[in-house]
Amino acid sequence: MSQPKQHFMSPNTPVETQDGTDIEFNPGHMLGGRYQVITCLGRGGMGIVYKVKQFFLDKELALKTISKQCLTEKSIRRFQQEAITTFAIDHPNVIMVNDFGLLDDDTPFLVMELIDGETLGDRLKVCSRLSVDEVIDLFIQVCFGMSYAHTKGIVHRDIKPNNIMLIHGMPLGTEGSVKVVDFGIAKYSAREGGEVQALTRTGEVFGSPLYMSPEQCQGETVDHRSDIYSLGCVMFEALTGTLPFIGENALLTMLKHQQDPTPTLREATGNTYPKSLEAIVAKMLAKQPGERYQSLGDVAMELNAIKTGGVVKAAVRQEQKKKKEEDIVSITKSNFVTLLCGVAVLTAIASYFAVYSITAVAPPKIIHVRETSNNTPASSLPTENTPH
Ligand SMILES: Nc1ncnc2c1ncn2[C@@H]1O[C@H](COP(=O)(O)OP(=O)(O)O)[C@@H](O)[C@H]1O
Numbered sequence: 001m002s003q004p005k006q007h008f009m010s011p012n013t014p015v016e017t018q019d020g021t022d023i024e025f026n027p028g029h030m031l032g033g034r035y036q037v038i039t040c041l042g043r044g045g046m047g048i049v050y051k052v053k054q055f056f057l058d059k060e061l062a063l064k065t066i067s068k069q070c071l072t073e074k075s076i077r078r079f080q081q082e083a084i085t086t087f088a089i090d091h092p093n094v095i096m097v098n099d100f101g102l103l104d105d106d107t108p109f110l111v112m113e114l115i116d117g118e119t120l121g122d123r124l125k126v127c128s129r130l131s132v133d134e135v136i137d138l139f140i141q142v143c144f145g146m147s148y149a150h151t152k153g154i155v156h157r158d159i160k161p162n163n164i165m166l167i168h169g170m171p172l173g174t175e176g177s178v179k180v181v182d183f184g185i186a187k188y189s190a191r192e193g194g195e196v197q198a199l200t201r202t203g204e205v206f207g208s209p210l211y212m213s214p215e216q217c218q219g220e221t222v223d224h225r226s227d228i229y230s231l232g233c234v235m236f237e238a239l240t241g242t243l244p245f246i247g248e249n250a251l252l253t254m255l256k257h258q259q260d261p262t263p264t265l266r267e268a269t270g271n272t273y274p275k276s277l278e279a280i281v282a283k284m285l286a287k288q289p290g291e292r293y294q295s296l297g298d299v300a301m302e303l304n305a306i307k308t309g310g311v312v313k314a315a316v317r318q319e320q321k322k323k324k325e326e327d328i329v330s331i332t333k334s335n336f337v338t339l340l341c342g343v344a345v346l347t348a349i350a351s352y353f354a355v356y357s358i359t360a361v362a363p364p365k366i367i368h369v370r371e372t373s374n375n376t377p378a379s380s381l382p383t384e385n386t387p388h
């Protein structure tokens with residue numbers, strides 16, 4: 001429906017979006033009896049987020065509801081789960097949920113603090129990539145928020161640039177300048193009972209293929225280390241402007257996460273990055289969860305070490321590994337030379353003995369002992385070798 005027509009409609013009349021696939025609410029529309037729509041802030045895979053005003057408190061907030069085309073019994077339960085999960089996390093780097101309720105037609109909604117900002121996805125669309133300093137400041141914040149969520153037993157499972165919001169007017173290093181949003185497919189192990197288990201069955205594949213961990217791609221049960229991998233992909237993208245694995249389709253991308261060697265930041269851009277940063281990203285992107293960092297708190301410490309000139313353990317370990325590999329190569333090389341010398345010596349000895357045995361083991365002299373009439377001693381008789 002064209003834009004001017006909306007002015008003639010009652011604010012409480014839902015409007016079709018431009019592509020005609022969904023319903024949006026007009027500015028002025030009252031939701032849940034107390035939230036008045038100001039504007040539409042954004043939409044993701046499942047939800048639509050509005051800027052609203054709490055009518056009685058005169059406070060601006062963000063209200064998220066499920067888009068009509070995604071409205072199923074399962075998505076409603078999942079949405080409620082999102083509200084419960086996010087409500088359990090009280091951290092400056094995670095979006096805060098204030099309320100949950102049902103609209104007149106029983107569509108659920110959740111109300112959160114309003115973020116005056118943009119998503120990291122939006123930011124990357126404009127500037128393609130961020131500076132190393134910006135990335136370090138930004139990701140330390142994300143690590144703080146997500147490591148807190150992890151300690152509460154919550155795995156986000158959909159870490160990507162569009163679910164990380166940057167607050168306008170706050171320098172990236174300041175507390176609360178970055179917020180993780182959208183716990184819509186999060187797994188909350190504290191509630192891993194019948195209901196939640198039904199929503200997070202093993203074998204179901206959630207998330208965005210470009211940022212999915214190898215184990216997530218395989219539909220295996222994931223833990224917090226899957227978020228660490230996804231965050232590694234986001235960090236890779238923020239630093240290089242490209243992703244570590246992009247296939248021609250979702251399936252091929254997922255296969256690449258599982259099988260392809262992980263490129264370095266340098267390989268992706270041709271630019272040089274601090275070795276320590278290369279090492280951190282490589283460790284976050286290890287194929288095996290056991291080879292990754294085991295907590296995002298550790299990642300935050302490592303990033304902070306780059307900032308403060310401290311020791312980055314992953315870089316030290318990478319150096320040690322490289323040295324070990326070089327040692328193995330040089331040992332192998334010297335072993336090869338020793339082997340060659342050994343073979344040469346043995347060949348020489350063998351040849352010597354061969355020649356010696358040919359000359360030493362000459363055909364035996366055949367001594368013909370004849371009967372002589374004059375009793376000449378046999379030794380004095382001519383032999384076959386003796387020229388006649
Ligand atoms: N609290 C908020 N304040 C402002 N904008 C928000 C807020 N939460 C989400 N958004 C915007 O809405 C978009 C969709 O929200 P999200 O929760 O990711 O929905 P979905 O589950 O559909 O992906 C986000 O990418 C962001 O642009």
Ligand SMILES: [Mg+2]
Nearest residue numbers: 044162163182
């Ligand atoms: Mg989202």
